[in-house]
Amino acid sequence: MKFARLASLLWCGAVLASSPAFAETQLKVYLSSQGQPAVWRKALDQFEAHNPGIKVTIELGGATSDLQAQYLNTVMSAKDSSLDVLILDVIRPAQFAAAGWLSPFAGRDLQSYLRPYAEANTVDGKVVALPAFADAMFLYYRKDLLDKYGLPPPKTWDELAIAAKKVTEGEHSQDLQGLSFQGKAIEGAVCTFLLPYWSQGKTVVEGGKLTFDRDAATKSLALWKSFAEAGVAKKNISEVATDDTRKEFQAGNVVFAVNWGYAWALSQGDGSAVVGKVGVARLPAVAGGEQSSCLGGWEWGVSAYSKHQEEAKKLAEYLSSPEVSKFMAINGSLLPTYAALYTDSEVNKAAPWFADAVPVVRTARARPVTPRYNEVSEVIRTTVNAVLAGVTTPADGAAQIENRLKRILR
Ligand code: GLC
Numbered sequence: 001m002k003f004a005r006l007a008s009l010l011w012c013g014a015v016l017a018s019s020p021a022f023a024e025t026q027l028k029v030y031l032s033s034q035g036q037p038a039v040w041r042k043a044l045d046q047f048e049a050h051n052p053g054i055k056v057t058i059e060l061g062g063a064t065s066d067l068q069a070q071y072l073n074t075v076m077s078a079k080d081s082s083l084d085v086l087i088l089d090v091i092r093p094a095q096f097a098a099a100g101w102l103s104p105f106a107g108r109d110l111q112s113y114l115r116p117y118a119e120a121n122t123v124d125g126k127v128v129a130l131p132a133f134a135d136a137m138f139l140y141y142r143k144d145l146l147d148k149y150g151l152p153p154p155k156t157w158d159e160l161a162i163a164a165k166k167v168t169e170g171e172h173s174q175d176l177q178g179l180s181f182q183g184k185a186i187e188g189a190v191c192t193f194l195l196p197y198w199s200q201g202k203t204v205v206e207g208g209k210l211t212f213d214r215d216a217a218t219k220s221l222a223l224w225k226s227f228a229e230a231g232v233a234k235k236n237i238s239e240v241a242t243d244d245t246r247k248e249f250q251a252g253n254v255v256f257a258v259n260w261g262y263a264w265a266l267s268q269g270d271g272s273a274v275v276g277k278v279g280v281a282r283l284p285a286v287a288g289g290e291q292s293s294c295l296g297g298w299e300w301g302v303s304a305y306s307k308h309q310e311e312a313k314k315l316a317e318y319l320s321s322p323e324v325s326k327f328m329a330i331n332g333s334l335l336p337t338y339a340a341l342y343t344d345s346e347v348n349k350a351a352p353w354f355a356d357a358v359p360v361v362r363t364a365r366a367r368p369v370t371p372r373y374n375e376v377s378e379v380i381r382t383t384v385n386a387v388l389a390g391v392t393t394p395a396d397g398a399a400q401i402e403n404r405l406k407r408i409l410r
Contacts (some may be wrong), residue, residue, distance in 0.1 A: 036332035130320035131337035135296030183387035191294035217398035238388035273330030
């Protein structure tokens with residue numbers, strides 16, 4: 001009797017120990033809600049299928065990069081071990097590595113990736129994260145409407161303003177905006193500021209030194225403000241975040257939109273009013289200036305506090321592989337981090353404009369790289385927002401940015 005009970009206990013124990021519930025490693029991946037989480041989930045399902053001992057759950061971050069950073073700063077400052085793999089905006093690896101929050105990939109080299117991402121993920125000679133997807137800002141436009149009015153995609157912001165007026169006036173629609181861009185005090189508004197600023201041939205930081213040009217900054221802020229004042233952009237553009245631009249464009253209410261790569265798949269997907277009507281071009285320049293774009297993109301970091309270092313690294317490697325990069329390009333229009341995928345026929349079939357996107361990504365400029373990037377970003381984006389909301393003038397805004405950056409980057 002005694003023996004029988006013991007035997008059955010042992011048998012139960014053996015069954016439990018060999019059942020997946022016991023052997024399983026649970027990994028938690030932190031994802032951005034702006035970067036196609038449903039498509040990443042499919043890639044994670046594949047990973048689970050090939051790694052029966054590992055289960056992966058997703059934790060979804062806030063709607064914008066800055067909200068996500070705020071949350072991650074709290075979690076990581078508390079040395080919280082609940083997140084294993086983190087998706088990080090391209091501007092963050094430097095700060096996260098300086099804080100000791102990332103577990104480096106020893107012996108890894110990043111030569112197979114596009115150069116800007118190899119650079120962004122290498123801090124003090126160490127590979128601190130692996131590229132997830134590339135990104136840059138583009139000009140989305142309504143091909144059907146530009147064709148209707150015999151207009152080519154604009155090369156300068158002045159041309160854009162004229163084209164936008166012509167189309168919106170011709171269409172007699174109350175709902176049609178000429179241009180949508182990001183005026184809310186979100187991370188994307190840093191790029192809003194930088195686009196016309198860089199286009200004037202200016203830089204913000206060089207070799208760790210502030211090279212800020214106040215006149216060019218004033219012109220940049222004045223340009224965006226003039227779009228709202230002239231009715232090219234809507235009056236409350238100071239309330240518009242990235243995904244608002246995406247949704248309004250997709251609803252057919254915008255002629256030109258400044259946005260990132262992810263907006264393409266959604267504009268061609270279910271429920272979009274503009275399927276087959278969208279063109280993507282380089283962003284315009286200021287008159288006499290150069291067309292420039294802002295480098296975006298996301299990276300996979302492994303939390304230094306993860307209790308599953310080996311499995312987390314295996315997952316990050318998988319998510320950063322050419323296979324997953326291709327899968328995400330085709331199914332989520334996330335730009336690949338491998339050059340070869342830009343000429344891949346299946347990728348080009350899914351997103352025909354990708355072939356033209358690679359030179360943009362390669363020449364896009366990086367936002368200032370500094371462990372104090374959070375503060376730099378805060379100064380720029382809140383000022384862009386204040387100017388667009390009419391709280392401050394472009395000239396005062398430019399002076400405020402300069403003074404505050406001097407203190408941060410001295
Ligand atoms: C995109 C870019 C990212 C940028 C963000 C701003 O997700 O990839 O780099 O910071 O937009 O909204």
